[in-house]
Amino acid sequence: MMDELRELYQEVILDHGKNPRNLRHPADANREARGENPMCGDKFTVYLTVNDAGLVEDCAFEGRGCAISTASASMMTELVRGKTQDEARTLFHTFHDLCTKDEEHHHDHGPVDEDTMEKLMVLSGVRQFPVRVKCATLAWHAMNAAIAGEAKASSE
């Protein structure tokens, strides 16, 4: 199998794609937003439980898409959990830059710990496959919209 494909579909992505984590609708979720990729029809709903201190206590999602979008949604729920809203937003913007821009155009959106960065880097292998960027960022757009209090997001 070609190296390029292995680069995109790393083991961890195949694993999360097949066995997505936090694929559920938490009863106490107080934010949610739908993400839709009009190109393939994939739809996700991302749920957040944000406490009074602005901490994301829980993050989950529903919906199924391709391996890339599902894995990205699954990994995102794990990364966002326990972060503040501001930190979650930082993750979104950092990840978005990783997927869509050359390194010299990456902005500093705030601190991201090394372990998290490593996981974002795995997902950002999609950069080599421009048409798949929307798959990888779909759930992230929805998460960002949920934090902003919007009901809908598109990866367009």
Place this chain on the structure above:
Amino acid sequence: MNRLSPAIAAEAPPYDVERVRADFPVLSRVVHERKGKPGRPLVYLDSGASAQKPRQVIDAMVRFMEEDYANIHRGVHVLSQRATDAFEGVRDKVAAFLNAPSRDTIVFTGNATDAINLVAATYGRAFLEAGDEVVLSIMEHHANIVPWQLLQAEKGIVLKVVPVDDDGVLDMDAYAALLGPRTKLVAMTHCSNVLGTVTPARQIVRLARERGIPVLLDGSQAVVHGRVDVQDLDVDFYVFTAHKLYGPTGLGVLYAKYEHLKRMPPYRGGGDMIQSVSFSGTTFKEPPMRFEAGTPPIVEGIGLGAAIDYVEALGRDAIALHEHDLLNYATQQLSQIDGLRIIGTAPGKAAIISFTVEGVHPHDLGTVVDQYGVAVRVGQHCAEPLMDRFGIGSTARASFALYNTRAEVDALVDSVRAVKEFFGA
């Protein structure tokens, strides 16, 4: 689109696909070359989205720009005359291609979508009222849904949708039942871009005609895969696009019965469509010019003319036979893959195969087979209602053209097997 008779099949000379392929420069290219890696030969199975162009079409367009180019219908100078003759000659060619009764029934548009919008915006706006019904099918391309929805929002017309069965066959009983006193138009695909289903156009028209209802057929896929005779079909409106017929982008065709064109108000206003302009009142040209405002895609018209010549020289029956062989072979080979489901199994279908593979999302499949050089389309194919009908989000689609080979079918099958292995499906 008429079925092939066995007599034609028996008499047909052997189809030399390698010679045909040599006419298409892009087919000899290699994709995904990287440092130290040779790349893969292109296996182009996405002609349903847009077909590749033969040298004959490319050369005709280049030659025209190099030798005869000028604006048309305007100048008295020699190039304008030559360009006008060449462009208007294509109108004759298109009329003959569809067996239209007259060149004046052929309107050039931007593409098939534009042609349907033209009918909705002129005929629809002028002659349909609130409560009037337009009958379409569940397998329409968005291009034959959304223009009617725009008219629905504007005028309060009602859309009625004919279902298909699990094979993708149009439910003709439901169709007949939907034709009622308020039905003012039928707008239907002649061949589904997803399922390959060829609709029984003659019967569709006959049932509507008995009730005095005009019919529009979307022939974007149908003209590519078989012979179309608009007089034999007795259809009122027929649309197709040049780029799927091995011609250039930017040009579509609307055939309409002259009696309709004559009554239809203008589409867009501008030069070339007017008789006389003054601020106290402007008069319009007769059809088809009334519907062609502004400078048309002249070079593209020359390209379409060359594309029609190309297809006619190969022979539309010979092409249909060749594609039929590919369809049968591909159906047989793909069916042997566990977990592969073909969506669209109507008898007499065209060479389009939509499929899903259990455990693999079509987008992942598309990305992986692309690495093998195999170009298929994945997604909803601009037919979201049809996806919902079959309970799927999207499919992969291989569409076959006059230049494809059995070896390319094998390449597709091998790449799909590799996909399954890769994802452990």
